[in-house]
Amino acid sequence: TIDKQGKIFAAHRNTSNISYYNPSTDTFVDCNVKGISGMIADIKVDRSGNLWVLKNPQSLELYCPLASGFQKSPNLPAVKDIVKLFYVNQQIYYTTSDGSLNRINNLLAPEKLIKLPHEVRSITYYQNHYIFAWSSKGIGEYTADFKPDPFISKDITSLAGKRVTSLYSGKEDILWLGFDGSGVIKITKKPSYFGAVLKQNNGQPFSIPVRAFCMVNNELWVGTKGNGIITIKDWGKPDMKFSGIRSFAAGEDLLDNCVYSIEKGKDGFVYIGSDAPGITLYDQNAKKFIYWKDIKGSKSHPFFNSVHCILYDRDSSVWLGLNASGLVHLKVERDANRQPYIKYLKNYTYDGSNRGIANNVIYSLAAGSNNTIWIGCRYGGLSLLDKRTGKFKTIRAFSYEGSLSNNDILSLYTDQKKRLWVGTSYGLNWTDESSAIKLSKPVFKKLNTDNGLPNNSIHAIIEDTDKNIWISTNKGIAKIDPINLKIVNFKQADGLQ
Secondary structure (H helix, E strand, O other): EOOOOOOOEOOOOOOEEEEEEEEEOOEEOOOOOOOOOOOOEEEHHHHHOEEEEEEOOOOOEEEEEEEEEEEOOOOOOOOOOOOEEEEEEEEEEEEEEEOEEEEOOOOOOOOEEEOOOHHHHHEEOOOOOOEEEOOOOEEEEOOOOOOOOOOOOOOOOHHOOOOOOEEEHHHHHHEEEOOOOOOOEEOOOOOOOOOOHHHHHHHHEEOOOEEEEEEOOOOEEEEEEEEOEEEEOOOOOOOOHHOOEEEEEEEEEOOOOOEEEEEEOOOEEEEEEOOOOEEEEEEEEOOEEHHHOEOHHHHHHHOOOEEEEEEOOHHHHHHEOOOOOOEEEEEEEEEOOOOOOEEEEEEEEEOOOOOOOOOOEEEEEEEEOOOOEEEEOOOEEEEEEOOOOOOEEEEEOOOOOOOOOOOOOEEEEOOOEEEEEEEEEEEEEEEEEHHHHHHHOOEEEEHHHHHHOOOEEEEEEEEOOOOOEEEEEOEEEEEEOOOOOOOEOOHHHOOOO
């Protein structure tokens, strides 16, 4: 056994002699242990330098450190019928002939913990679990309070048929296993970087596609494709409760369960884009949903639906990207009775001129500099609207050297450094936004799977507080350092659903 200073102690089996290693002379020197007698079966040294001696026949003794050796302690009560002695997780454990695992507590009193299914050869503590090597075959895994938890063997089923002779929990969170005739392996538990909401409040699996997130009145609203809006109370707080999840579903609060976008305004309304007619409002003060047909003035405007993206503007108007009907600019205000009415609505569609967008299918919008809006058109390229003139400029892929990698625009983002990021179905593009506004042929830099992205379809883009760019793809998400373009991918094995 080895103490915390690294001194090695050795017991002469079936004698009462204990030695320690002297590195200066490269020899073992007899240790002065006052009061010891009889035959020694095993020894352990704890973090306080106490010497624990398992004697034959099957009794335990404690020796406290002196300046020149050890002296027997009278404070340990009689502990007998011991089969194996272990020092694990800074505590003394032992097994008895009836198959029980026991512990010596801080008051030097023995505690019976659990009945073990097999005889134990070795024990270690790893990732808040006790790992047991059975004398027969396989391993046992228990939580810190000794509840069975096969957190290793469920992933490495081959361990069940192997005879593990030794265990060691080393540095860098590595578990070492020595086998009888099969060598040594090391195990490191892959960290799960992401938490997961696995079930809804009705117990059903949370396995539906998610399209939007928005914080509303200290709740996280989750827009789903097929299950309406799910809300989670106290999101991000230590006491958040997943039981607080509830759904707004068609036939109750929403008119359609396919919710593509949710945007909270400064006017007390939450704007909800779905396959329902027009736009749905949620009045945060009245705590009720308002359908498009119930908004004054809605019947005087052409029908539209399938709102896939929403951009809230500084003048409290909203821009709506539609699945098939182009771009809508909408301003909703309240009348004297606090009821919503349409003050302004204009629809922009493709017409082949600079007064129209590149394509009527719009999945992404982003606020630009100098009173502009970036519009991502599916299969049509990237449009820029100058709000002052009402004119559009369109940038298309393959039209010049350095243009976009693809015309199928899925996502847009402008970062703190005023870079414009464009996610397409064939990779990620970016450029200086001011150049993209001024130049007729701005040059884009590009990343795709050849550069390390997990997939080429870029569905969402965002920037974190460290100015890293995060993207969502068909095969996981990626974190990109925009300075050195280092890419870190996260997939299902990292905790994603």
